[in-house]
Amino acid sequence: MKYVLVSGGVISGVGKGIIASSTGLLLKTQGLKVSSIKVDPYLNVDAGTMNPREHGEVFVLSDGGEVDLDLGNYERYLNITLTRDNNITTGKIYQHVIEQERKGTYLGKTVQVVPHITDAIQDWIERVARIPVDDTNEEPDVCIIELGGTVGDIESMPFIEAMTQLRRRAGKNNFLQIHVSYVPVINGEQKTKPTQQAIKAVRSAGLVPDLIACRCEIALDQGALEKIAHFCQVDNDQVIMVRDMPSIYQVPMLLEQQGLITSLKKILALDTLTISDTLTRKGKQTWAQWQALTGTQTRNFHDTVEIALVGKYTELHDSYMSVIKALEHSTMRCNRLLKIRWIDSEHLEAKTQISDPSRFHSAWHALCGANGVLVPGGFGTRGTEGMVLAAKYARENKVPYLGICLGMQIAVIEYARHICGITDASSEEFNAQAANKLIMFMPEVDKETMGATMRLGLRPTLFQEGSEWSRLRALYHGKTEILERHRHRYEVNPSFIEQLEQGGLSFVGKDDAGVRMEVVEIKDHPWFVGVQFHPEYLSRVLDPSRPFLGFVAASAGLLSTITQQYQDGGAESLTAGVNGIALNGSGLF
Structure with missing residues (x-):
């Protein structure tokens, strides 16, 4: 099993869900079977009782799970059917661990955040990532994990520690992290310092981003891109520009144009996987349909x-x-x-x-x-x-x-x-x-x-x-x-x-x-x-x-x-x- 972690820094609401969904779609175009998990660091067991004026809509799955709205993006982009277990919350994890403690599963040990909570998170992800989510009824090849909130939030710390351990547990070429940062424009100049600080913070927490996705209103100029690469100690091709698009459905095409598929193949060694010819043809057809339909957003509609x-x-x-x-x-x-x-x-x-x-x-x-x-x-x-x-x-x-x-x-x-x-x-x-x-x-x-x-x-x-x-x-x-x-x-x-x-x-x-x-x-x-x-x-x-x-x-x-x-x-x-x-x-x- 291979994992792609999408995390965020600087501010929340920078589009992690769309970037995660777009990444999954691009992987599917290559004939891979893709699943997805959303991590929400709030104490609610699920999103069912949350006020939509505060949290946004409650998305309902086929099994009746009331989950975060980002799972709707995953299903819409990836054409898959998820379950309530594909949405992990702090409430679910703590509820699970406490239930196990009451049953005596831990044999009298002192139950702590590390290792019991972090192990429970990893076990949950590994179990759910292998559940078939499409009509192939086969185990997925890749699981996209979106970590809600921003790195540095106190409520996210157990999940960040768990992701650090999951990278080691998954092994070489089986874990890739995309860190999404925001590049503001002040007095006409694109500022890279928030991104530099965000990468510093995520590394100090134990994670090492493989790709940096820079959200920006306008295209990232070459100087800003090179500055981010230099100060964040990555290659230029590890910095991805995600500018505002006329339609969010064009984001997958934007990422593809910048070589994201090539980076995913290289870092995750995807060429070593056995991929079905049928799924490859299906992926290409779906991609052609997607481009044909969403490309109409660039037209000047008169009606x-x-x-x-x-x-x-x-x-x-x-x-x-x-x-x-x-x-x-x-x-x-x-x-x-x-x-x-x-x-x-x-x-x-x-x-x-x-x-x-x-x-x-x-x-x-x-x-x-x-x-x-x-x-x-x-x-x-x-x-x-x-x-x-x-x-x-x-x-x-x-x-x-x-x-x-x-x-x-x-x-x-x-x-x-x-x-x-x-x-x-x-x-x-x-x-x-x-x-x-x-x-x-x-x-x-x-x-x-x-x-x-x-x-x-x-x-x-x-x-x-x-x-x-x-x-x-x-x-x-x-x-x-x-x-x-x-x-x-x-x-x-x-x-x-x-x-x-x-x-x-x-x-x-x-x-x-x-x-x-x-x-x-x-x-x-x-x-x-x-x-x-x-x-x-x-x-x-x-x-x-x-x-x-x-x-x-x-x-x-x-x-x-x-x-x-x-x-x-x-x-x-x-x-x-x-x-x-x-x-x-x-x-x-």
Whole structure:
């Protein structure tokens, strides 16, 4: 097993996740099987209970694991399926070690950070790195490890010590470290001193970076590059410039142009590995598809699709990371330039009209000028009346609408209030004493414990008999059953289904028991779809999520064209990019 460690210095948020994902993608283009692990040095056991306004979105895996958003980048770039064990936290490690201590595993020894915590980290990594993550069902060749935070943080110290020991344990040519640093520009001059200090700090901690990735707004000039190489005591070709790109999907191409593949092959002795000819061909095909699709970002698109994202956490865009990526995948597929109109749902409400009229009118102006309205998931009561108003506007004005999880429940409440005459329709989440709870707490869910108690992970949705007209179903090539990832505590109250359907709201998709409502759609509308699952978690660069693709295509006036091409392409169109199938020549790319 070979390991690539991606660490960071100077400041956090410099793009370690994208660099780690891009490195993994380049390795896959060479026919290698790649896995990935994210290390988060916080004490939470997982990311499930974290506030998205503070930490960003919670990404949900097929096994129900609630993990850091960077694992979403790994799955999207590498086209792999990870497990909850691919996200290591301090909380998980300490919980594991304490459980072992209570069982007497350590035979009465004094349990310490070194060696017990550091050994547990290494054992965890070695075990998880060997778990198959793709359709080959074979052990990966390389595992990418991203160390969260910055080197020097006190909470990262046990992990840094563990990585130092792992390099020795892995052996020569089996461990490579990429240290990501930031090169600021002050008064027009690129400053290298922060990078010099960062490398000094990481070396003093026991790690020896093989490559230095310099994040910068503009291209690193030759003088700055040579200065970094000189003072950090590395060769020039060990310094990689990672400048801001028009699209993050172009970062792999930027790294390839600077010879990263050559460096990886040399340091990790990749030529000694036995690589399948089939995987090599597949890697080359995937790389050709990636370049063909993401290269469109350099074009000057004249056609823009503007999406109003009406949410509760809009001040931190990372709260909707996977939603943004799914929109990007779909707009690239439609040859359109994406523009998101960020709207705080509270600003659409009447109370804002009284307290802050300018925000109220600005929010409504943004909503009314958009080509489509998207209401994503969320929790709590705040801003939900604004979401209801957004759904009402989209329904009445025939503007394409996509509701995800809470957004679907909002659509049901809005329809019940204004079409079915249930004027006090509400959710148990918003008002536990409401007379007409159209949305109810799922009976099997634990109301007392917050962590990992929701309906989580990959679950089936069955399209119902008589739903052949469904615009969404057509994009799944007429499949009767689909698998999507879930994350929710509340569901549509089954006792109201008959009344809602008589009023014209169609529940075209249900769970395998036929009890839970999974997909709602309005027939007499260009695109009005709500899904209880989170389709953004399975969207890929080369294989966009169907609900998002249909929504974006409808917003761009291309739904019939896109639907026809998916139906003509059949299963091959649906798996293009997943199984290495060449582009279908449809003209979409």
